[in-house]
Amino acid sequence: MTETPLATQAAAAGLAGVLHGYLGRFAEAARDYDGSTRHAAALRTESARCVAVIEKYRALRLLEGRSGAEGYFANIESCIAGEFGAVAPDSSSKVLLVGSGSFPMTLLNLASRTGASAVGIDIDPEALELGRRVVAQLGQGLDIGLQGDQIHQLDFLPQATHIVFSSTVAVKYELLHQLHARTRQDVVVAMRFGDGLKSLFNYPMQPVDPRRWQLDGTIRQPGQVFDIALYTKARTRTESN
DSSP, X not given: OOOOHHHHHHHHHHHHHHHHHHHHHHHHHHHTOOSSSTTHHHHHHHHHHHHHHHHHHHHHHHHHTOOOOOTXXXXXXXXXXXXXXXXXXXXXXXXXXXXXXXXXXXXXXXXHHHOOEEEEEOSOHHHHHHHHHHHHHHOTTSOEEEEOOOGGGOTTGGGOSEEEEOTTOTXXXXXXXXXXXXXXXXXXXXXXXXXXXXXXXXXXXOOOOTTTEEEEEEEOOTTSSOEEEEEEEOOOHHHHO
């Protein structure tokens, strides 16, 4: 059902109150911050919740007819161009985004720049609904779909040439391990992460099973919100010879 402008405005106003509560919790966690990463988990949890609410607010503002790419979101959008380095998607690619959120900027950017087919998944039904409305408004003519399926149930998964994991997906490395058996041999995975001080706002890099995945490179982005680790499937001895 399509919401009326008044309903959309009321939803945006309600989110402002929710965001105020999360920001209060974040401020409380930040007061205990001692300059190290000892309290990173608490800060990261609250900051991730804040970002999710801000995304919903931004989506609702767009649907009201008012929007702007600024602050955190402009920073993310500026990261997207170099996401895959030398193995960037093209018009024949099929891109999967894990953790697409309410304002799927990565999918809109990639699909509009390259013509690639793209699918996003998210576990938040409200984020999915808002994301679909944003795509309908900004992505006309683009091949973008948003789904609420679990990643192992996704029909698109075996076709994906490129997979992007949002930096705020807590279980991203567990999911990476699970999807190995259902993905093509030449798939490229861009894992957004944050180490050190960036771990206050992003889940950090973790080791992977070297029998399944290999780290092909790391794209460090000083001054940006997150960094990117690029993974491909580990080569067997037969393939190496």
